[in-house]
Amino acid sequence: MTEVREAAFKVLARLEKAGHQAYLVGGCVRDRLLGMEPADYDIATDARPERVQALFPKTVATGLKHGTVTVLMDGQSVEVTTFRRETGYRDHRRPDRVRFVTELRQDLSRRDFTVNAMAEDRRGRLHDPFNGAADLKQGVIRTVGRAEDRFAEDALRMIRALRFSAQLGFRLEKKTRTALERQKPLLRHLAVERVTGELEKVWKAEEPSRALRPLWEMELFPHLPPFAAWGVPVPAPRIPFIRVDTAKTRRARWSLFLHLCGVKGEEAERRLSSFRLSANEVRAISTIHRLAVNWDLSPQDVVTGKKRLLRHGFEPLEAALTAAARIRGWESAEEAVLRSALHRWHREMPVHRLEELRLNGQELIRALHQPPGPWVGSVLQSLLEKAALGEVPNEREALIREGRRLVEPNT
Numbered sequence: 001m002t003e004v005r006e007a008a009f010k011v012l013a014r015l016e017k018a019g020h021q022a023y024l025v026g027g028c029v030r031d032r033l034l035g036m037e038p039a040d041y042d043i044a045t046d047a048r049p050e051r052v053q054a055l056f057p058k059t060v061a062t063g064l065k066h067g068t069v070t071v072l073m074d075g076q077s078v079e080v081t082t083f084r085r086e087t088g089y090r091d092h093r094r095p096d097r098v099r100f101v102t103e104l105r106q107d108l109s110r111r112d113f114t115v116n117a118m119a120e121d122r123r124g125r126l127h128d129p130f131n132g133a134a135d136l137k138q139g140v141i142r143t144v145g146r147a148e149d150r151f152a153e154d155a156l157r158m159i160r161a162l163r164f165s166a167q168l169g170f171r172l173e174k175k176t177r178t179a180l181e182r183q184k185p186l187l188r189h190l191a192v193e194r195v196t197g198e199l200e201k202v203w204k205a206e207e208p209s210r211a212l213r214p215l216w217e218m219e220l221f222p223h224l225p226p227f228a229a230w231g232v233p234v235p236a237p238r239i240p241f242i243r244v245d246t247a248k249t250r251r252a253r254w255s256l257f258l259h260l261c262g263v264k265g266e267e268a269e270r271r272l273s274s275f276r277l278s279a280n281e282v283r284a285i286s287t288i289h290r291l292a293v294n295w296d297l298s299p300q301d302v303v304t305g306k307k308r309l310l311r312h313g314f315e316p317l318e319a320a321l322t323a324a325a326r327i328r329g330w331e332s333a334e335e336a337v338l339r340s341a342l343h344r345w346h347r348e349m350p351v352h353r354l355e356e357l358r359l360n361g362q363e364l365i366r367a368l369h370q371p372p373g374p375w376v377g378s379v380l381q382s383l384l385e386k387a388a389l390g391e392v393p394n395e396r397e398a399l400i401r402e403g404r405r406l407v408e409p410n411t
Ligand code: ATP
Pocket: 025, 026, 027, 028, 042, 110, 111, 112, 113, 116, 117, 154, 156, 157
C-alpha cells in the first residue's frame, strides 16, 4: 500500500471509530478500479467540518464553507469533505448554496460523471448507485442525472467531459454528447483560467485528439473563452483538423493547437497571453510555434542548423520540428531524416552553452585589458558560436586570441 493510501485508511478508521460514515470518493476510486495508482485521496463523511477539525490534531481549513478540511496524517495530506448538496447555480459556474447532508447517495448525486461518483468504504466495498463501474468497463463518460441540467448548473463540466474522455481514452455517451452540443452557449460563462487548466490536463493525455476533435466537430470555440474574444473565426476555415497526439511534449502540443486555431507565428504571443499562461510559458511556446510555422531547415543546412541550436536549445527546436512535420504533413521518413540531422548537429558541437566555454567574462576582460561593458557579452556570444562551429578550439589561449581579434579587428 502506498503511504498516502495508508494515511487515507487511517483517516477513514478514525472517523468511523468516532461514529461517523466515511468513504473514499471520486478520482481515487475510479483510478484504482482502472488499475492506476491515484495521485491523491479524497474522503467524504457525514462529520461536519468543525468535527473533523476536532478529531485530528493537524488540519488545514482548505474550504470550510464548502465543507473541506485537509487532514495531515503521517506527513501525507488527505482531503475530507462533508457530504453535501449544491443548489442554485445562477451563474452556471458555482452553486449559490451548499447544504450539508447525512447520506452518501446525496453526496454522490451532486458529482459530475458516473465514473467519478463511486465510493469505497474501509472494507473495500464499492458504493456505486449510478453504475459508474459499468461505464468504466465500457469506457463511457456519462453525467449523473440529466446531462442538460448538469451542464446548465456548471458549464465547466462540458469541458471536463472532454478532458476525462482524453485522459481515460473514453467516449462520450450519446445523451451526454447531445446535451453538450445543446448547452454549448453556456460555455461563455467560464473563467478562462479554468479552460486553460483543463487544456493543460488534455495535453498530458495519451490522445489529446479525443478532446480536441469534439471541440471541432461540435463547433464549441465561438462560445468558449478566450477564443470568443479573439474577434476572428476559430478554427480558421481553411485549416483541416490534424491529430496532435504524435507530438509528445506539452509545448509542442500547445503549438499544434495554436496552428489548428489558425494562429500565425507573429500572433502567438498575444494569443497565448489570452490563456493567462505565465510570461515564461508564453515566450517558450511562441518561440516553438514561430520556428514550427516558419520551418526552413533542411538536413544540409549544417551551419544554420547549429546556429539555431545555439540560439534556442535542442528541446525547443526538436519540439518545433515535431510540430512542423504535422503542420506540413511530412512523411515520417522525411521527419526522421531531419530529426537525426538535429541530433547529429547537436552531438558534433563541442560546446552548446556559454557555461561550457573555457573562458568567462572576467577572464576576457583581464586578458584584453579593457574596461567591462556590453562588448563582453557580444564577444562571448561570438566566441561560443565559433567554438560550436569548430572554427576556434574551445581552449583558453585560442579563445583569448580570437577575442582580441574581434575587439581590435585591425591588429
Ligand atoms: P483528477 O484529479 O485526476 O483530475 P478527479 O476525479 O480527482 O480527477 P477533481 O477535479 O480532483 O477530479 O475532483 C474530485 C471529484 O469531485 C471528482 O471525481 C468529482 O466527483 C467531483 N467534482 C469535481 N469537479 C466537479 C464539478 N465541476 N461538478 C461536479 N462534480 C465535480
